Amino acid sequence: xxxxxxxxxxxxxxxxxxxxxxxxxxxxxxxxxxxxxxxxxxxxxxxxxxxxxxxxxxxxxxxxxxxxxxxxxxxxxxxxxxxxxxxxxxxxxxxxxxxxxxxxxxxxxxxxxxxxxxxxxxxxxxxxxxxxxxxxxxxxxxxxxxxxxxxxxxxxxxxxxxxxxxxxxxxxxxxxxxxxxxxxxxxxxxxxxxxxxxxxxxxxxxxxxxxxxxxxxxxxxxxxxxxxxxxxxxxxxxxxxxxxxxxxxxxxxxxxxxxxxxxxxxxxxxxx
Ligand code: KIV
Numbered sequence: 149x150x151x152x153x154x155x156x157x158x159x160x161x162x163x164x165x166x167x168x169x170x171x172x173x174x175x176x177x178x179x180x181x182x183x184x185x186x187x188x189x190x191x192x193x194x195x196x197x198x199x200x201x202x203x204x205x206x207x208x209x210x211x212x213x214x215x216x217x218x219x220x221x222x223x224x225x226x227x228x229x230x231x232x233x234x235x236x237x238x239x240x241x242x243x244x245x246x247x248x249x250x251x252x253x254x255x256x257x258x259x260x261x262x263x264x265x266x267x268x269x270x271x272x273x274x275x276x277x278x279x280x281x282x283x284x285x286x287x288x289x290x291x292x293x294x295x296x297x298x299x300x301x302x303x304x305x306x307x308x309x310x311x312x313x314x315x316x317x318x319x320x321x322x323x324x325x326x327x328x329x330x331x332x333x334x335x336x337x338x339x340x341x342x343x344x345x346x347x348x349x350x351x352x353x354x355x356x357x358x359x360x361x362x363x364x365x366x367x368x369x370x371x372x373x374x375x376x377x378x379x380x381x382x383x384x385x386x387x388x389x390x391x392x393x394x395x396x397x398x399x400x401x402x403x404x405x406x407x408x409x410x411x412x413x414x415x416x417x418x419x420x
Contacts, residue, residue, distance in 0.1 A: 156233035159194055161267060161289045161333050164235060167194070168355040174334075174367025176357055177375070180206050180223045184372060185230035193234050195357075197369060198224045198265065200239040201298070204381075205373045211301045215241040217255055224263030237291050238265040242299045245270055249282045256283045256290075269336065271297035273323020277330040284331035292327035294320055295361065296339025307384070309360070311340040320344065321351055328352040336369060337361040339386075360386030 157163070167174055176195040179185035180202045188196060202223055203215035217240075224238045238259045245252035252270075259265045267289035270276055280290050295310045304310070311317045320340060327335055334355045337345045342362025349356040349364050358365030370387060373379045377392035407413035 156192065158233055159235040161235065164194065164355065165333060168334075168366050174355055174357060176367055176369035177372045178202075178205075178369070179227045179230070179372060182226045182230045185227040188372065189231045189234045194367070195369075196227055196231050196234040196236050197269065198227050198236065198238040198263075199269075199371065200241045201371050203241075205371060205379060212298045213242045213301065217241055217244045217258065220244075221259060221263040224259060224265045228264035235267065236265050237267040237269055238263060239269045245276070245279055246272075249279045252279045253282055253286055256288050257286065260288055267291055267333070269293055271299045273320070274326040277326040280327060280330035280332055290330075290332045291334045291336060291357075292324075292330075292332040293336040293338065294323045294327065295337050298338075307339070309339045309341065311344045317341075317344050317347075321348055324348045324352050324356075328354050334366075337365060360384065 164174060174194050176197055177188050177193050178199040178201055179188055179196040180198060185196055198220065200212040200215045200220065202219070203209045203212045207215070209215070220238055220241050224236065228236050240252070240255060240259070244255040256268045259268055268283065269291040270280060270283075271293045273292075273294050280292065283290050296304070296307060298307065301307070311320045324335060324337075332354060334357055335352060336357045336359065337348060338358075339360045340348075342364065345356065345358055345361035346364035349366065355366035357367040357369050359369045371379070374383060374387040375390045377389045377394050380394060383389075404413065
């Protein structure tokens with residue numbers, strides 16, 4: 149008899165915190181659509197992040213700023229339908245939480261109610277701590293995100309490593325503490341020196357999830373398309389290509405074009 153495949157247990161926020169407490173590293177990848185979310189879920193990713201990087205990766209914008217709440221709800225629904233075991237976290241897009249906390253609570257609630265997300269992610273530190281607290285008070289788990297925050301593209305003058313100087317580093321530690329104190333369950337550290345990420349990880353009580361933040365974080369997150377070599381536009385230094393699938397995809401599509409043009413496809417086995 150074939151061995152019965154053990155059904156993976158659904159990951160939850162308490163489950164992620166248990167992993168952290170037990171010293172197990174947390175593996176996070178972005179997901180925006182059903183097919184790829186099925187794949188990452190099936191192989192055991194811990195958290196599927198419906199990132200607003202969907203704007204740059206999938207929609208071709210230069211920044212994440214144009215992404216709307218409706219688009220995030222749409223992509224979240226697809227990912228939620230695919231994920232049987234991963235925890236699904238959705239980014240709150242620019243302008244969905246910065247104006248006032250009433251707006252932020254309603255929009256976080258829409259991502260949970262209409263999208264089916266299990267937690268939301270907000271970019272910012274001390275400046276958004278009250279907003280984080282108010283969303284957490286609605287029983288919506290919040291993941292923070294500090295350092296290189298892509299929604300701050302214009303303030304930063306581009307995608308630049310943050311926290312290099314002493315004053316910036318001090319501010320980032322204060323931001324991390326504020327997000328921790330506001331009740332977030334995890335904190336993304338993006339584009340900060342590895343030593344600072346280590347200092348921040350030691351200064352907070354919640355797991356830190358690094359992206360371009362060195363090995364001391366409690367987990368790592370990367371953009372799925374980056375690790376598969378599907379993002380031909382640009383590739384930051386912190387990305388490791390774990391596979392390069394753009395070559396086989398191109399070759400497959402070229403064969404399809406040739407067979408259609410040459411009349412080899414469809415053959416009798418593909419016809420009724
Ligand atoms: O939008 C995104 O994909 C993100 C992660 C890369 C951290 O915020």
